[in-house]
Amino acid sequence: MSSDGENDDFFFEDEYDDASDQGEMMEDIDSTSEPDVYDALSPALEEAPQRKPYDVTWKVKTLQEIIDMQNKEITKIQSVLEVPASSAAILLRHYVWNSEKLQEQFWNDPAFALNEAGLSPPSSPSTRTIPLPQSPSRRSNRSIRSGPSSPIRRTRSVVTSGPFECPICCMEFDQQAINKHTYSMGCGHRFCRDCWTEYLSGKIKSEGESAKIQCMESGCGRIVREEVIDELVEKDISKRYHNLLNAAFVADSPNLRWCPHPNCEFIIECSQAPSRMLNQIVPTVGCKCGHDLCFGCGYAASHRPVLCKIVKLWEKKCADDSETSNWLQANTKECTKCQSTIEKNGGCNHMTCKKCKWEFCWVCMGPWTEHGTAWYQCNRFDEKSGIDARDNQAKSRASLERYLHYFNRWANHELSAKLDAEFYQKTEKKMEQMQNSGNLSWIEVQFAKQAVDAVIKARTTLKWSYCMAFYLKRNNMTELFEDNQRDLERAVENLGYLLEQNISDTESISKLRQDITNQAAYVQKRHDILMDDTLKGYLERRWEFTVDI
Amino acid sequence: MAGLAPKRLMKELTEIQSKGTPEGIVLLSADDMKEWVFLISVLGEETIYKGETFALRMRFGNRYPIEVPEVTFLATEQYQPPLHPHVYSNGHICASILGTEWSPVLNAVAICITMQSMLASNKKKERPEGNDRYVRTAPSNPKLTRWHYDDDTV
Numbered sequence A: 001m002s003s004d005g006e007n008d009d010f011f012f013e014d015e016y017d018d019a020s021d022q023g024e025m026m027e028d029i030d031s032t033s034e035p036d037v038y039d040a041l042s043p044a045l046e047e048a049p050q051r052k053p054y055d056v057t058w059k060v061k062t063l064q065e066i067i068d069m070q071n072k073e074i075t076k077i078q079s080v081l082e083v084p085a086s087s088a089a090i091l092l093r094h095y096v097w098n099s100e101k102l103q104e105q106f107w108n109d110p111a112f113a114l115n116e117a118g119l120s121p122p123s124s125p126s127t128r129t130i131p132l133p134q135s136p137s138r139r140s141n142r143s144i145r146s147g148p149s150s151p152i153r154r155t156r157s158v159v160t161s162g163p164f165e166c167p168i169c170c171m172e173f174d175q176q177a178i179n180k181h182t183y184s185m186g187c188g189h190r191f192c193r194d195c196w197t198e199y200l201s202g203k204i205k206s207e208g209e210s211a212k213i214q215c216m217e218s219g220c221g222r223i224v225r226e227e228v229i230d231e232l233v234e235k236d237i238s239k240r241y242h243n244l245l246n247a248a249f250v251a252d253s254p255n256l257r258w259c260p261h262p263n264c265e266f267i268i269e270c271s272q273a274p275s276r277m278l279n280q281i282v283p284t285v286g287c288k289c290g291h292d293l294c295f296g297c298g299y300a301a302s303h304r305p306v307l308c309k310i311v312k313l314w315e316k317k318c319a320d321d322s323e324t325s326n327w328l329q330a331n332t333k334e335c336t337k338c339q340s341t342i343e344k345n346g347g348c349n350h351m352t353c354k355k356c357k358w359e360f361c362w363v364c365m366g367p368w369t370e371h372g373t374a375w376y377q378c379n380r381f382d383e384k385s386g387i388d389a390r391d392n393q394a395k396s397r398a399s400l401e402r403y404l405h406y407f408n409r410w411a412n413h414e415l416s417a418k419l420d421a422e423f424y425q426k427t428e429k430k431m432e433q434m435q436n437s438g439n440l441s442w443i444e445v446q447f448a449k450q451a452v453d454a455v456i457k458a459r460t461t462l463k464w465s466y467c468m469a470f471y472l473k474r475n476n477m478t479e480l481f482e483d484n485q486r487d488l489e490r491a492v493e494n495l496g497y498l499l500e501q502n503i504s505d506t507e508s509i510s511k512l513r514q515d516i517t518n519q520a521a522y523v524q525k526r527h528d529i530l531m532d533d534t535l536k537g538y539l540e541r542r543w544e545f546t547v548d549i
Numbered sequence B: 001m002a003g004l005a006p007k008r009l010m011k012e013l014t015e016i017q018s019k020g021t022p023e024g025i026v027l028l029s030a031d032d033m034k035e036w037v038f039l040i041s042v043l044g045e046e047t048i049y050k051g052e053t054f055a056l057r058m059r060f061g062n063r064y065p066i067e068v069p070e071v072t073f074l075a076t077e078q079y080q081p082p083l084h085p086h087v088y089s090n091g092h093i094c095a096s097i098l099g100t101e102w103s104p105v106l107n108a109v110a111i112c113i114t115m116q117s118m119l120a121s122n123k124k125k126e127r128p129e130g131n132d133r134y135v136r137t138a139p140s141n142p143k144l145t146r147w148h149y150d151d152d153t154v
Helices: A018-041 A063-081 A085-094 A099-108 A110-117 A136-145 A175-181 A193-205 A226-232 A235-252 A308-319 A322-331 A384-418 A420-437 A443-471 A476-500 A506-539 B004-019 B108-120 B131-137
Strands: A059-061 A182-184 A190-192 A256-258 A267-269 A284-286 A292-294 A332-334 A341-343 A350-352 A359-361 B025-029 B035-040 B054-059 B070-073
Touching: A059 A063, A063 A085, A063 A099, A063 A235, A063 A267, A085 A099, A085 A110, A085 A226, A085 A235, A099 A110, A175 A182, A182 A193, A190 A193, A193 A226, A193 A235, A226 A235, A235 A256, A308 A384, A308 A443, A384 A420, A384 A443, A420 A443, A443 A476, A443 A506, A476 A506, B004 B108, B025 B108, B035 B108, B054 B108
Parallel strands: none
Antiparallel strands: A059 A267, A182 A190, A256 A267, A284 A292, A332 A341, A350 A359, B025 B035, B035 B054, B054 B070
């Protein structure tokens, strides 16, 4: 610890032995420096064989590596600022792990930086160095500096001789029991250990708090340190606390993201997809759990070639009831008398409401009695109010039809993707059949599985391409996009058809095998063309959308 | 820690009975260790609430004072919640001390004092923005509402 007299003023340590955790930190230096060397040589850096300008590089990290990353930062700050490890951690968390900003603020005004981060100097006498009761000189010295921060009430933390009463539960503790059963941080606010435990457990368990748990005293911003929490709460709660700290670290780091797949505990590190880049790249990455995800938005699969923002809009649109109301608006009218919703699915314009028996004209919505004998034609059709009403309906219908066009295609591929497992199973059966009847070896029938892989991959891309097309402005570029889309769609359909073929005939197996292999290669090629062209299009700013991106 | 609340509340009650409450604050009922009602009035000539008295109800859970009590102004035939930009017409109060700023060292009287000073510093008798919408949809327990504290002036 620094023996510098000036700095000493700012550190009002909590009742905790710092020597031991410094020892731990020394060990940590060794263990954290190791992976750095290791990483450069290890195959952890996942890079596509030929990296395209729209691809990103990333690393898959384990939880331990994430913990090591934090410890490394903490150790660095600890030695640069000459503060204890736990203070360094609190400072870093407060400055969202931005160590440059932290150092700048700290050297600018150390007291301010410490205070901001919740390492405030005591607002009442420190109890660390002086055994209870405190010496009067120390007390007066401290209290000059610190005005009460809460206007309402001060805790009776100035312990005079005699028993100590916990201001929360009102239990009394005599002098001998104070050290064993009560605890105060550097801020000097003393409470019994049971109350601390109850308070901290509640904060962690029910409120999910971690890095920002403060002293129980009203208005005291002192942050409770890790070691203190570990000592005061049950093991399982302490475990949850550390999980929350790690989760907060990942959430605070723009370069990190949890793998969103169930039960996967890996973390992806990627520095090439900051949010400002997300209007020109789609940073699909693969986790070690075997699944893809989007680093940009956390979508639990690849949504290439569609931008994150468009995906969000699309999902919202699909989930939104507004589309239902759009349909209602386009396909139904209300009875002008009882307001029942009516869908007209045939017949003439003379409507009789089933509910209230009101007779009206479907075209002009006026009462039928005014129509005389013009049974099938509304001669009031040209009146302005009628035209306006019908215009609105037509627009609404056109917009709905457009949406449904893209949505149906999107949903169709989505549904197919859900039947993946079945598709694989069916194919596997066929592969067995081919091995048995066609005298083909195991390795020779793998072409079928590869073809299914190609179909599934292409369908995912096609699915998203319909979402993309929905938001594209109509222009020549969009036509080219839809040409590519159509070619891929056809290729996939053909391949799907071939895979459905019966293979009872031994003669035809070799031909079918040839056809499927060729078609699968073609699908792969069409897929790559669509993907490559679309993703390059972002970088070249070729795509124009009907929404802001 | 099941017995935390009763002991603490008993202590608070004893203190109120022996030392009394600050001026303008009266303990109306404390029949058990679950629900207390205080009467609050604002002192002085300056206040816009001159001559008015409000009833503040507190419900204490088992984890009090670690956990903040449920605090509302009564809205009954006899008592009406004060017209205040942080008090809804159903008696719910938007105050940080009843949410994120709660500290276990605070107590029932401290809450009363805060409410009293919140009323005293107010200059305009009006309901919060969106009062009707909030009151229509609000849960009966205000602690279930996610408050957003943005105004420290009154």
